[in-house]
Amino acid sequence: xxxxxxxxxxxxxxxxxxxxxxxxxxxxxxxxxxxxxxxxxxxxxxxxxxxxxxxxxxxxxxxxxxxxxxxxxxxxxxxxxxxxxxxxxxxxxxxxxxxxxxxxxxxxxxxxxxxxxxxxxxxxxxxxxxxxxxxxxxxxxxxxxxxxxxxxxxxxxxxxxxxxxxxxxxxxxxxxxxxxxxxxxxxxxxxxxxxxxxxxxxxxxxxxxxxxxxxxxxxxxxxxxxxxxxxxxxxxxxxxxxxxxxxxxxxxxxxxxxxxxxxxxxxxxxxxxxxxxxxxxxxxxxxxxxxxxxx
Amino acid sequence: xxxxxxxxxxxxxxxxxxxxxxxxxxxxxxxxxxxxxxxxxxxxxxxxxxxxxxxxxxxxxxxxxxxxxxxxxxxxxxxxxxxxxxxxxxxxxxxxxxxxxxxxxxxxxxxxxxxxxxxxxxxxxxxxxxxxxxxxxxxxxxxxxxxxxxxxxxxxxxxxxxxxxxxxxxxxxxxxxxxxxxxxxxxxxxxxxxxxxxxxxxxxxxxxxxxxxxxxxxxxxxxxxxxxxxxxxxxxxxxxxxxxxxxxxxxxxxxxxxxxxxxxxxxxxxxxxxxxxxxxxxxxxxxxxxxxxxxxxxxxxxxxxxxxxxxxxxxxxxxx
Numbered sequence: 001x002x003x004x005x006x007x008x009x010x011x012x013x014x015x016x017x018x019x020x021x022x023x024x025x026x027x028x029x030x031x032x033x034x035x036x037x038x039x040x041x042x043x044x045x046x047x048x049x050x051x052x053x054x055x056x057x058x059x060x061x062x063x064x065x066x067x068x069x070x071x072x073x074x075x076x077x078x079x080x081x082x083x084x085x086x087x088x089x090x091x092x093x094x095x096x097x098x099x100x101x102x103x104x105x106x107x108x109x110x111x112x113x114x115x116x117x118x119x120x121x122x123x124x125x126x127x128x129x130x131x132x133x134x135x136x137x138x139x140x141x142x143x144x145x146x147x148x149x150x151x152x153x154x155x156x157x158x159x160x161x162x163x164x165x166x167x168x169x170x171x172x173x174x175x176x177x178x179x180x181x182x183x184x185x186x187x188x189x190x191x192x193x194x195x196x197x198x199x200x201x202x203x204x205x206x207x208x209x210x211x212x213x214x215x216x217x218x219x220x221x222x223x224x225x226x227x228x229x230x231x232x233x234x235x236x237x238x239x240x241x242x243x244x245x246x247x248x249x250x251x252x253x254x255x256x257x258x259x260x261x262x263x264x265x266x267x268x269x270x271x272x273x274x275x276x277x278x279x280x281x282x283x284x285x286x287x288x289x290x291x292x293x294x295x
Numbered sequence: 296x297x298x299x300x301x302x303x304x305x306x307x308x309x310x311x312x313x314x315x316x317x318x319x320x321x322x323x324x325x326x327x328x329x330x331x332x333x334x335x336x337x338x339x340x341x342x343x344x345x346x347x348x349x350x351x352x353x354x355x356x357x358x359x360x361x362x363x364x365x366x367x368x369x370x371x372x373x374x375x376x377x378x379x380x381x382x383x384x385x386x387x388x389x390x391x392x393x394x395x396x397x398x399x400x401x402x403x404x405x406x407x408x409x410x411x412x413x414x415x416x417x418x419x420x421x422x423x424x425x426x427x428x429x430x431x432x433x434x435x436x437x438x439x440x441x442x443x444x445x446x447x448x449x450x451x452x453x454x455x456x457x458x459x460x461x462x463x464x465x466x467x468x469x470x471x472x473x474x475x476x477x478x479x480x481x482x483x484x485x486x487x488x489x490x491x492x493x494x495x496x497x498x499x500x501x502x503x504x505x506x507x508x509x510x511x512x513x514x515x516x517x518x519x520x521x522x523x524x525x526x527x528x529x530x531x532x533x534x535x536x537x538x539x540x541x542x543x544x545x546x547x548x549x550x551x552x553x554x555x556x557x558x559x560x561x562x563x564x565x566x567x568x569x570x571x572x573x574x575x576x577x578x579x580x581x582x583x584x585x586x587x588x589x590x591x592x593x594x595x596x597x598x599x600x601x602x603x604x605x606x607x608x609x610x611x612x613x614x615x
Contacts, residue, residue, distance in 0.1 A: 111422050112422060179459070181455060181457060181459045182459060182461060182462075184417065184420065184455065184459075185453070185455060185459050185461075185521065185524075186461075186472070186476060187417065187420060187448065188415060188417055188448055188452065188453035188455075188525075189448065189449075189452070189472065189473035189476055189477065189524065189525065189528055190445050190446065190447075190448040190449030190450075190473070190476070190477045190528060191445070191473075191476035191477055192445050195476050196476070199472070199475070199476055200461055200463075200472075200476075203463045204461070204462055204463050206463075
């Protein structure tokens with residue numbers, strides 16, 4: 001009895017430490033709660049204001065441009081949805097192969113060479129560049145520089161530039177996770193390096209690579225600034241990459257500044273659509289990440 | 296099949312007693328260096344060993360054919376290996392006899408692994424690492440500038456400390472991986488995989504689960520899978536870098552039995568921290584200390600009557 005009391009005395013947590021623990025725990029819980037407030041509010045407002053404008057017509061008709069006469073319809077966001085899908089698809093087709101290529105070079109060949117460090121540094125810098133800079137760059141290079149007009153492919157270029165560092169960085173991290181012992185044993189079997197990369201390293205890293213790519217796509221899909229003065233804005237559904245093309249962020253941007261309530265509501269509906277699309281991509285990415293063999 | 300496989304000690308002794316004679320008889324055919332000096336790449340060409348075996352065995356069943364294939368001797372001459380500016384192996388001359396098991400013992404950090412990794416040129420895969428001196432595979436310098444490093448590794452296989460089957464592949468694909476990775480995945484893959492798995496003493500245990508993931512096997516089975524993977528590409532030499540250090544005693548015993556069977560067809564170099572293991576499996580043992588070779592000789596002699604006092608201190612457990 002006395003022994004256990006003695007033990008408790010020595011090993012029990014002191015009141016002072018218990019108090020400190022409470023304060024520390026309280027403050028991190030408070031921080032989490034504060035962070036949750038805007039997140040919950042965003043989702044709440046999106047759902048409450050956006051769901052109202054969702055309808056079959058909303059997804060199947062183009063915006064009409066009519067914002068003054070309440071008698072006629074303002075139209076839906078079909079052109080914006082299809083435009084976003086096309087621009088982002090083209091941007092991904094450009095950025096993903098190049099980004100993966102850079103990551104493979106960095107991990108498998110460049111390693112810790114000076115050039116690799118330089119590349120890594122610039123990739124990091126690019127990751128932090130505000131998205132409007134990519135739009136500006138394309139605007140100056142391909143629109144002012146060539147004296148031509150907005151075009152969908154120019155918007156896709158801007159988004160591709162934005163995606164490139166994201167894809168590279170995430171792919172590099174995933175490739176680094178592939179144990180060196182796998183590369184070694186494949187090399188020791190007498191496999192040439194390119195085969196080791198294609199048959200061993202990439203398949204092992206595949207779920208993680210796909211996750212990174214999907215997250216980069218999701219990021220690009222939501223960007224307004226790079227498209228603002230590169231892809232232009234139009235109402236009709238267009239598929240030609242050489243002409244103007246509508247997109248969800250641009251649709252939201254133009255609608256939300258309208259004085260007409262129904263048009264502002266369309267912006268909410270479009271925003272909800274965009275968030276839903278990105279959410280699906282994120283869920284896909286998570287699903288694939290869970291199947292990853294790299295933990 | 297399994298009942299005929301030499302597992303018990305008695306069968307093993309007869310088998311290993313027979314085989315050196317066989318290899319001694321074969322030796323002249325593999326050591327006539329003349330044409331090889333002129334066509335160095337020829338000698339590392341995998342098709343060469345194929346033709347040797349068909350000539351000697353007359354394309355009999357795979358088991359016999361595998362048994363009469365020979366390992367090749369390896370000779371280190373003034374081998375030095377560096378990581379950056381630090382010399383980890385400081386000038387070693389050492390012979391590995393064909394179709395024998397040579398154990399490398401020595402305290403941690405003495406350069407055993409580094410030295411062994413120089414033999415199939417895996418050392419240079421480490422950034423900043425390089426090697427000097429010569430490594431002769433049957434009189435042919437594998438560090439010759441004209442040599443294709445990939446061909447060297449096909450002739451000299453390696454088994455690593457930790458079992459590392461490819462995680463995305465099934466048992467079958469793991470064994471076939473070496474063949475596929477070296478563009479020899481055509482032909483009777485099924486047969487080659489079975490032969491390799493039998494050679495690694497794993498066939499009976501995995502024949503019904505060939506399509507399951509290789510990573511799902513036990514640690515010992517994984518290591519034998521890795522041995523089967525190396526065997527499938529039909530190397531002449533197999534390097535083993537502490538192959539049992541991650542395994543339990545029973546799995547270790549199985550690997551040791553396997554090593555004893557394998558030496559009839561390949562030359563084996565095994566790095567080990569376990570001196571009992573060296574005593575059990577090795578024909579010859581080399582003792583290394585701080586990057587230098589202290590002494591090499593028949594295992595019996597190294598453990599009972601070494602020439603160097605440092606060897607004696609190490610094998611009797613006075614340091615290390």
